[in-house]
Amino acid sequence: MTQLFDALGGVADTRVVGGAVRNSLLLEPIDDIDVATVATPETVARVAKAAGFHVYETGLVHGTLTITIAGQPFEVTTLREDVTTDGRRATVRFTDDWARDAGRRDFTMNALYVDRDGVGSDYVGGYRDCLDHHVRFIGDAGQRILEDHLRILRFFRFHAAYGRGPFDAEGLAASRAHKALLAGLAVERVQHELFRLMGAQGAVDAVDILVAEDFLAPFLPMPLSSAGFRALARVEAAAGRSLSPVLGLVALVQFDVDAFSAAATALKLSRKRRDRGLAALRAAREMPPRSAPHVRVLLYEHGDQAFCDGLLLALAQGVDVIDVGRILRDARAWVRPRFPVSGADLLEQGAPSGPEIGVRLKRLEGVWRDSDFLMDKDTLLALDRAHLEKDA
Known part of the structure; x- marks a missing residue:
């Protein structure tokens, strides 16, 4: 990061923005580092190449370059403001106004900037919202949603990941008012947001609303079960596991094989994700294990991942299993024996x-x-x- 500041800072005001700043304040892990700069993309590319960095034009039409330094990628974007939006894409123009750049972003906690000296800039009240774990749209919530319809799901996902307490009232009202716009989104984008939401620590409350108010009706076979999702989240937590979004989808469609297959097709799940869900459902049908040898038979037949997934799906459906913790520990330690005859x-x-x-x-x-x-x-x-x- 210091190398990037050294290179770009000499030609233009450059700051870290977004998730890295938010997560630092919340003491959450930092996955990606996004950088905003007054420098044009051409200047960024020239300076980065001169410094010996690798430069990739990953989003040039929106002023974004990915710069890799010693294997670490940084997304560098020129300050911009929206010219036109249609709910799925935007045309932009570059600016040198940090407040305008902040104003086009989605949530206040995602519009915080920090320069190389650690001095922060907050143009939209995001610092207080971040510390309060309050997920709030910047400016008019309805307008932000009209600019990008996916922000409805992002609102629920960010609350599930970072929010505490009730949902922001204005954001929730705007999301409800515009939920029909979700039907026009690319399924791949919906799957990405939905799976990230279901894997977040506060997913249950968000899923309750999404299901109860049919936000997901354009994409998933009805009816859905938030109660099943809640039950699965509870048993996953008791088992010391983070909730798997694939299993979350299984629970949402009421643990039904045909419904899950339909949902997997509708959301264009990868073969790996589809196969995991179906394997878990097959294993769940054979639960609970009757004895320690039966545990090993089921492990041999289904594999350790499908066995553990199936066990938890069965628990979420009310199947009584004795000593779940020991069974899961044994399953994780199990080594598949090799059949000795050819x-x-x-x-x-x-x-x-x-x-x-x-x-x-x-x-x-x-x-x-x-x-x-x-x-x-x-x-x-x-x-x-x-x-x-x-x-x-």
């Missing part, structure tokens, strides 16, 4: 190759699994020979 081993025993080999392997694997994975190779092969002799 197809080549069976070919050596006799009988022709082909589909029958697979049938024999599957039969032996079931016997091995039911023995709590204790039968060794020689014993299993002896059982196979006995079966061959019986069928001869």
Whole structure:
């Protein structure tokens, strides 16, 4: 960061802005560092390249460059103000007015600036809101939403992540008044915001409103269940886990396989996310484990992640499970055993190759699994020979 200030600070006023400042004040982890500067993108690129930094034109039309220093990316944006907006995109013009740049942002706590000497600038009352954990739109909430419709979901997401107490009344009223605008958003953007919201520590209260007032109706199969989401959040917290957004979606659609599949398609989930949800639902149907050996059988069949996910989904649906903490600890420590018999081993025993080999392997694997994975190779092969002799 110091290197970037050294390079840009010599040609233009440059300050850190947004999430890094907000999270520093709230003692939250800092993921990304965004930088605002009076310098034009061309000047930023020239100065950065001269300093030996890597420069990427990631958002040049809006004045944004990504500069990488020793592997650390910094998003550097020239001060700007909106010229036109249509709810999804904006055309901008550059400015040297910090207050105008602040005024076009979404929430007051995201419009704080700090220069290289640690001196802060607050043009919209964000410092007090930040310390009060009050998520408030800058200026007129309705106008901010009309500029970018996604700000409705961002309002709920930021309150879930950083807010305390009731929602900002003006922001909530504006979000309700304009919720129909959500239907015109790209599904990918909705998925990104919704998943970040569901993973936030205060997600339950936000989801209660989103579900009760049908904010998500354009994207998810109805009806939704905030009660299921709340139950899952409770059992995840009791298990010492952060709530997984994928499992949160499963709970929202009432733990139904068909509804989850429809939701996954509607939100354009990645295959990885879709598969995790479906695997968790399959495992949940076999809960609760009846014994310690049954735990290991279920782990073998489903894998440790799906087993743990399925166990928590079952708990959220009211299934009674004894000693959940121990089961989860054992699952995390579990190492999948390797089935000791191969197809080549069976070919050596006799009988022709082909589909029958697979049938024999599957039969032996079931016997091995039911023995709590204790039968060794020689014993299993002896059982196979006995079966061959019986069928001869």
